[in-house]
Amino acid sequence: MQTPASMVMGIVFAPLGLVLLFTAAITPQWREGQTRLDLARPGSLLRTMIKSHGSVDSLLLVRSDGLWESCLQVEHSELKQCWPVAGPYQRDRRVRLAQGLVLTSLFLCGTGIVLACIGVRCWTDIPLRGVAATGGLLVVMAGLLSMIALVVYTHNLERLGVHDSQQEVNNTRFPQLSLRPAGSLYFGWLGSCLQVLGGGALVFSFKRPKCRTCPEFAACPACRRCSEIRNKPDSDMTEDRSSKRLLRI
Template identity: 70%
Template structure:
C-alpha cells in the first residue's frame, strides 16, 4: 500500500517548520535597530579662539559618527559597529528580560518546539512507510500536536511583533542620560523565519489530520499470499466469496 499524499505532505512540512522555528528561537535577530553615535576623533589639533589677543585655545576636534547596530532575540542580544568586525553578544538582561511579553513569547516558543517534536515522532510511527497499513489514528494525533505547535508559535510571534518597539522600554533611561542613543527598531530576519516555520507547521499538521479518515479498500487481489486475503474486509464481509488455502 502506498503512503497517502497527505501523510507525505505532513511528514515533509512538519520537520521543515520545526527547523525554521528552532532557528528563529536561537538567533538574536527578532528586532534590529541602529543609532548614530558622535565620537570625537583622537589626536585632533586644537584651534585658537576667534578674538585677537585671546590667550585661551579651544579644542575643536573633528567628530566621527559611529553607526551602532543593535539586535535582540528571545535569549540573546548583540551590538555591532557597522562596517567593522566589532561585535559583542550577551544574554538578555534588564528591563527587556523582565518584560512579561518577552517571557510569554519565550514560554510559547518552547512549548511549540516540544509539541512539534512530539507530534513528528508520533506521525513517523503512525505513517509506517515500511509496512502496508499505516496507523492513521496515531498519525492524525501527531498532526494535531503539530497544528497546536504552529498555533502557539504564531501567537508568540504575533505578541512580539505587535509590541516590538515597546519591549523593554524604560523611559527614565533616555531622560536621565541625554547621550543615550535612540534606536529605530524594526522587525528582523528571525521573525520571518518564525512566521514561515509556523505556517509550515500548521500546513503539515493539517495534512496529517486529513489522513485520519479511513479510505475505502478495494477488493483484495488474487495473490498467492492467503493471509492477505483473509485480512481484507471486503472479502470477510461477503459470505459468498471463496477463500483458497494455498501453500506459499
C-alpha cells in the same frame, strides 16, 4: 505500501517548520535598530578603541534583540558584542510569554513528528492512521502557539524593554533607536505556517479511503488493493463465500 500524499506532505513540512522555528528561537535578530554615535567628543572610549581605523567622527551601531540574547555591532566592521538578555527587557511579561510559547511549541512539534513517523509506518503495509492524525494535531497546536508568540512580540516590538533602552540611551547619549522586525522573526513566521500546513495534512490522513466496489467491506485498509477484489471473477467470489460459510459451520 503507497503512502498517501497527505502523509508525505505532513512528514516533510512538519520537520522543516521545526527547524525554522528552532533557528529563529536561538538567533538574536527578532528586532533591530540603528543609531549613529558621535565620536567627536574628546576622550571618547570608542574613539580610542578604533583609532587603528583612521580618523572617524561617527559610527553607525546596529542593536539587535532576540528571545535569549542581545547584540551590538559596528556596521561594516567585525566589532560585535553579545550578551544574555537582562534588565526590564528580560523581565517584560510579553517577552517571557513569547519564550514560554516558543519552547512549548518546539516540544509539541517534536512529539508530534515522532508520533507521525510511528503512524506512517513506511516499513509495514498498514499505516496507523489514528497515531499519525494525533501527531498532526500536536503539530498544528505547536504552530498555533508559535504564531501567538510571534503576534505578541511583533505587536509590542517597539515597547518591549523600553525603559531599559531609554536608560541605555540616556547613559551613552544615543539618539532614540527606531526598532523594526528582523530576519529571525520572518524565519519564525515561515516555520509556524509550515507547521500548521504539515500538521493539517497529517490530520486529514485520519480518514480511511472508501472502497465502494468491495462487496463485503465498508472500508478497506490503505494498503489493500480493491482492484484485486474488483477484478476477481464471480465464480471465485462465490467459492470464497461458500468456504467462509463452511468454516463458520
